[in-house]
Amino acid sequence: xxxxxxxxxxxxxxxxxxxxxxxxxxxxxxxxxxxxxxxxxxxxxxxxxxxxxxxxxxxxxxxxxxxxxxxxxxxxxxxxxxxxxxxxxxxxxxxxxxxxxxxxxxxxxxxxxxxxxxxxxxxxxxxxxxxxxxxxxxxxxxxxxxxxxxxxxxxxxxxxxxxxxxxxxxxxxxxxxxxxxxxxxxxxxxxxxxxxxxxxxxxxxxxxxxxxxxxxxxxxxxxxxxxxxxxxxxxxxxxxxxxxxxxxxxxxxxxxxxxxxxxxxxxxxxxxxxxxxxxxxxxxxxxxxxxxxxxxxxxxxxxx
DNA sequence: AGAACGTCTCGGCCGC
DNA sequence: TGCGGCCGAGACGTTC
Numbered sequence: 001x002x003x004x005x006x007x008x009x010x011x012x013x014x015x016x017x018x019x020x021x022x023x024x025x026x027x028x029x030x031x032x033x034x035x036x037x038x039x040x041x042x043x044x045x046x047x048x049x050x051x052x053x054x055x056x057x058x059x060x061x062x063x064x065x066x067x068x069x070x071x072x073x074x075x076x077x078x079x080x081x082x083x084x085x086x087x088x089x090x091x092x093x094x095x096x097x098x099x100x101x102x103x104x105x106x107x108x109x110x111x112x113x114x115x116x117x118x119x120x121x122x123x124x125x126x127x128x129x130x131x132x133x134x135x136x137x138x139x140x141x142x143x144x145x146x147x148x149x150x151x152x153x154x155x156x157x158x159x160x161x162x163x164x165x166x167x168x169x170x171x172x173x174x175x176x177x178x179x180x181x182x183x184x185x186x187x188x189x190x191x192x193x194x195x196x197x198x199x200x201x202x203x204x205x206x207x208x209x210x211x212x213x214x215x216x217x218x219x220x221x222x223x224x225x226x227x228x229x230x231x232x233x234x235x236x237x238x239x240x241x242x243x244x245x246x247x248x249x250x251x252x253x254x255x256x257x258x259x260x261x262x263x264x265x266x267x268x269x270x271x272x273x274x275x276x277x278x279x280x281x282x283x284x285x286x287x288x289x290x291x292x293x294x295x296x297x298x299x300x301x302x303x304x
Numbered sequence: 305a306g307a308a309c310g311t312c313t314c315g316g317c318c319g320c
Numbered sequence: 321t322g323c324g325g326c327c328g329a330g331a332c333g334t335t336c
Contacts, residue, residue: 088310141333
């Protein structure tokens with residue numbers, strides 16, 4: 001579920017953990033955790049050895065830094081270890097501050113969803129810090145991953161090594177964007193935008209919103225884009241991502257901030273999940289199609 | 305019933 | 321026939 005703006009929102013919300021020391025790690029779902037640069041084979045996932053190794057890598061270590069790369073949250077720990085967390089479709093990280101009486105969290109974004117007390121039946125990992133702060137990992141769909149990796153092995157983490165450029169990096173530009181996506185000249189631009197090895201962090205919502213902002217049809221082949229198209233794509237991409245981060249992301253599905261509150265960028269979606277509603281620019285009904293297996297929303301008049 | 309914001313694996317196809 | 325690149329389908333739990 002979460003894309004760059006949501007993961008960035010979570011990473012920023014976790015900055016308060018820097019300096020705290022882990023005292024206890026409870027793993028209720030061993031299949032979510034692994035140790036080392038390679039992902040665990042499904043066969044070994046149910047052994048308890050890797051759970052113990054995961055706990056051992058974390059316990060008694062201090063959080064030195066929390067950062068984001070693409071859609072990964074990176075905890076740098078003391079003692080040369082990192083934790084790489086991918087929330088996939090439905091992962092949530094919430095933090096209960098020391099002394100905070102209880103934490104209520106909406107596990108689903110449906111209007112009638114109940115607030116649930118932490119930990120809930122969807123809480124699969126609980127990390128306790130020496131000062132009493134608690135981190136809960138919730139995951140309705142059990143797709144998320146927590147990997148403990150030694151610093152020396154970071155370069156051997158396949159997905160991390162393969163990520164394309166960060167769209168909000170200081171040195172990112174229309175030229176960098178063009179060079180990155182042109183590695184797949186025949187791919188529809190929408191699919192290229194969401195390919196993490198070409199460009200980091202953009203998923204379905206922000207690809208649709210970016211292409212609307214850039215007035216480009218999602219099916220356009222990468223190689224068909226002209227100089228002016230690249231320029232609008234670059235500007236649209238940064239504008240959409242920056243606005244989404246400022247509003248703490250889109251709380252579609254299950255995304256929430258670390259204090260349990262929701263992001264409000266969903267209010268500003270111009271095409272995503274707006275099939276049949278009118279285009280905010282020209283009034284034409286928004287269309288939905290399937291591209292590369294994902295729902296794709298666009299204005300048939302504005303985007304060409 | 306069909307779809308959901310992510311990614312990985314597998315199998316088929318194309319071209320050298 | 322062999323190999324790599326490329327691409328689409330399916331799989332992964334669960335909920336509404």
